[in-house]
Amino acid sequence: MFIKDVDLKFSLMYLCLVLLLITGFVEWLRLKNGGHRCEGRVEVKHLNKWSSVFNFQWHLKEAAVVCRQLGCGAAVEALRRAHFESGVGPILFKSFRCQGTELTIKDCAQFQSDFRYLSSHGMEIGVICSGFVRLFGGHGPCSGRVEVNSGGGWTLLSDGNFTLSTAQVICAELGCGKAASVLGNLPFREDSEQVWAEEFHCEGQEPDLWFCPRVPCPGGNCPHRGAVHIICSEYTEVRLMKNGSSQCEGQVEMKTSGGWRTLCASHWNMANANVVCCQLGCGVAISTPKGAYFVEGGDEIWRDRFHCLGSESFLWNCPVTSLGVPACAHGNTASVVCSGNQTQLLPQCNDSWSDPAGSAASEGHTANCSDSRQLRLVDGGSRCAGRVEILQQGSWGSICDDSWDLSDAHVVCRQLGCGVALEATISAHFGEGSGPIWLDELNCTGEEAHVWQCPSQGWGQHNCRHKEDAGVICSEFMALRLVSEDQECAGWLEVFYNNTWGSVCHSPMEAVTLSVICRQLGCGDSGTLDFLVPLREGSRSRWVDGIHCRKTDISLWQCPSDPWKQRSCSPKEEAHITCAGNRPKSCPATAPCTDKEKLLLRGGDSECSGRVEVWHEGAWGTVCDDSWSLAEAEVVCQQLGCGSALEAPGEAEFGPGNESIWLDEVQCRGREPSLWACAAAPWGQSDCKHEEDAGVRCSGAISELILLSPDLSTFEDAVDEALYQEIDYLMNPENEDLQDSPGVFPTLLSVHELVMGMAVFREHRPRHYPTYMSILLLRQELQALSLQV
Structure with a gap:
């Protein structure tokens, strides 16, 4: 016990010393009114009071020194005209000029000269820094490998002695909730990649990684097995509450960065329930009684809809949708009854995990399993459109399109909680599968609970190929696009919903939301709203407004918003976006790309x-x-x-x-x-x-020659012609410089031998050996011979 107390005291003393050094170093400089510690209005402490600053020489070089001094990485933007709003009191006028390499702004030229105060506001300078830490190479800003920046570029943090507490500090600093997982021993991008020469020993309560105790690595080389990768999550814990205590049955509650919240029963089914039971070590799900354990009070019911297959390890690993989801009715909370210690008596299956969305959500549902089949849609860009595939006997396989119609597709859509079928596609509309073809000649009535309950020829019995794979487009299918005549990553934002393309309203559409949209479209990491574009002609649905994405959302479908409506805003509020990856279209808008x-x-x-x-x-x-x-x-x-x-x-x-x-x-x-x-x-x-x-x-x-001669035999003849033209060139009387050379006739003799050799080679070459290889070798030899002359 004594040893532990000594260790604790030493750690606290070390932490206090580091904080003292850091705060002493920057006690007269800070950023105010930004979204986090590393952006905001620049303020300095002069004559024992804080003042905002105006500087004529305010550029990225000066901003870079401010960011470095505060431990905030590199300068992203140097801002003027009170971008972060005006401060209170007089403005400090200070004209200083930096090279960009100074440690503090006190080291910049002219900083030690007299200070003057201005009374007028609106000219204060501000800065946006990259921050000291980032997650790079993952899905969005809340997952990826850990990199830090002291102002000289991003450097990898190794996995040596990296702890979950350090990961928690990083996720909190980035506004990304809690650390869901930490992965180590990941390969570097390059063998020569530099590694940060310090280890961070966070306790978990520090406001930022910058304030965590650090230990220099011996000799500047940190021990590591590879890179460290963090995944942060908005969701961090789940529990079942009954009579005020956590048990293996009860109301489903999920912990987010905002605290514990109950989940809505809308679209809650046995697949989701099974994941919760398994995650809590409570066996498998027995039933989902609607609102049976509802407790008055608490925060607003969480609207996010989970769409689990039933075999995921954590509830937050399941696909999630929140866009357009309406508010949950009072008392309509999700509940689960798990098997608890009776797990071994129940079948481990997923047959009814994808149960009909209606009855399970409204009346509750009881497990009635038979095997471990699963259903999914793939290659459709959404969980509610794509090629139909079934997991049977451990292999994912497709369905043949013989007799495939809307009745069959209805069963698939309902089973997946995707509404009703809009289209039953055939002829591998969503691409060909590569596994077994499990079912053929399906003949559903449309009322079956599972597609494998429909009449068919039997498992694996078919006369089809994958070019006949069946697919569906369900009413819950959503897609995203930017509409523009000549730009690839700029235009009117449209979403496909309820079988119709419609526009999206721009309120409030903050930077995080624009970033999610641009990433999803493959158009870079950021975007801007365009307000100076002319209004569009024509009438269309304006599907959704009030979109407010979180940093942890990796697609627009996960972002909360107002409910779906055909007229969510006025035409002048339709969103027009330009993403960072904007570029001209690679082909005319009037014709498809070749x-x-x-x-x-x-x-x-x-x-x-x-x-x-x-x-x-x-x-x-x-x-x-x-x-x-x-x-x-x-x-x-x-x-x-x-x-x-x-x-x-x-x-x-x-x-x-x-x-x-x-x-x-x-x-x-x-x-x-x-x-x-x-x-x-x-x-x-x-x-x-x-x-x-x-x-x-x-x-x-x-x-x-190739373009003129698509046929291989013609191509060979064309190359023959080209080859003999080169020989003719060598023998042409006009090329006197070649004829006068004493070595020309041996050269031509060698060429003749080469041509004869080519004919012999063609006669006996392996069947799949490319003809052009022999031709090319001869052509290169000709060029070499002509150079010898």
């Missing part, structure tokens, strides 16, 4: 070499090098009009990309008209990192 316009090469030493990138869902992304070979490279080169493929390099030979990895396991025969005609894994689904980005090196020189 495949050639959706493919490019980056990072190469010519226009016909580089990292392969493809355009998909409004953003460029890379291709993984799994299964990447000359056949795939040949298709790319032909598609771009760059001749034939010389190499198919992988492992990011032309540098790693930094956006999505769109394609993996691409398999071409080599004669497809475009990369889109080749087999591949579903878009956006890969197990790769950017260190595996695929590239190509094309010949480029004979592209015209």
Whole structure:
């Protein structure tokens, strides 16, 4: 006990010493009226009173020194004209000029000269700093690897001695709730990547990471296994409350950064209940009695709708929707009864986890399980649209579109809590699956609780291929887009809801909301509202207003808002947005993009070499090098009009990309008209990192021959012609400088031998060996021979 007390006293003394040093260093400088410690109006303490500042020389260099002095990273923006509102009392007029490398603003030129006060307001300076810590490379600002910045750039924090308490401080500082998970031993992006030379020993109560005790690493090298990755969450804990105590049955309550809140019973089903029971160690769900344990008082009922499959480890791992969700009726709270210690007596299954949304929410539901099947929709951009897939015998498989109609689709939509079916798609409308085809000739009445209860030919009995995979679009399907004639990431914001595209209202639409929207569209990390654009013509639905996203939301669908209405605002309040990733459209708005316009090469030493990138869902992304070979490279080169493929390099030979990895396991025969005609894994689904980005090196020189000769035999003849033209060039009497050279005839003899060799090679080459390789080698040899002359 004595040892523990000594350790505690030492830790407190160390913390006090660090805080004393830090506060002493910046006690006369602060930022006020910003959203956090590292942004706001600049104030200095002069003659024992705080005053805001006006400086003629206020630029990013001066702002950088302020940010560094406060331990707030790098300067993002130097602001004037009282951006953070005016202070109280006189303004301190101080003309100082910095180089940007000084430790404090006192070190800047002219700072020690006389101070003067101004009486008028409206000219105060402000600054936005990057902050001392950030999470980078995750989904939004609330997940990713931990990086810190003292003003000289972002540096990785290692996982050595990294604790959950430190993660909690970081999540709180970033306004991201609580730490949901901490992952270590993650690979660095580069072997030579620098690591921060200090360890942070946070107690968990510090206001920011900057104020946590630090220990320098011995020799400046921190022990680590790799990078550390944090996931912060708005949701941090769940419990079941009955008679004022937490038990294995009761009213569902979830802890957020704002405290404990009860959950609404709307759309609450057995799948969600099962996740809660398993998460609490209370077995599996038995029933969901509506409002049975409701307790008067408390905060507003939490409206977020969870859409679990039933097998997730935590409730917050389930898809969530909040956009357009109406307020919950008084007393309509979600409740769960778990099996408790009777777990071993109950079947572990998910057959009824996706139960009909209506009866479960209104009357309660009791488990009646038979097996572990699950249902999902994939490749539709939303949980309520896509190719229908069933988990059966441990494998996800599709449904054949023979006899597929709206009655069958209705069952799928209802089972998933996605409303009613708007469309029953056929012919692999959402792409081809790759697993088994589980069901065929489905004949539902539309009233079944689960799609596998409908009459069919039986499990695995079919005469179909994946090009006949069935899909659905449900009424709860939502999509997002920016409408513009000539811009890719700017325009009128529209959402697809209730089978209709409609506009979105701009109130209040803060920076966090704009960031979520732009990220979801693949258009950068931030955006701005445009108020000076002319009003749009025509009439349309204005679906939703009052959108207020949180930092932890990774899609617009998770953001709370006012309920859906066809006229949520006036036409002049429709949102027009410009995202940071705005760029001109890659093809005319009056015609669809051609495949050639959706493919490019980056990072190469010519226009016909580089990292392969493809355009998909409004953003460029890379291709993984799994299964990447000359056949795939040949298709790319032909598609771009760059001749034939010389190499198919992988492992990011032309540098790693930094956006999505769109394609993996691409398999071409080599004669497809475009990369889109080749087999591949579903878009956006890969197990790769950017260190595996695929590239190509094309010949480029004979592209015209290829374009004129799509047939391979004609192509070979065309190349023959080109080759003999080069031989003719060497023998042409006009080229006297070549004829006068004593080595020309041996050279021509060698050329003749090469041409004869090419004919022999064609006769006996392996079936799949590209003809162009032999031609290219000969062509290169010709060029080398002509140089020898």
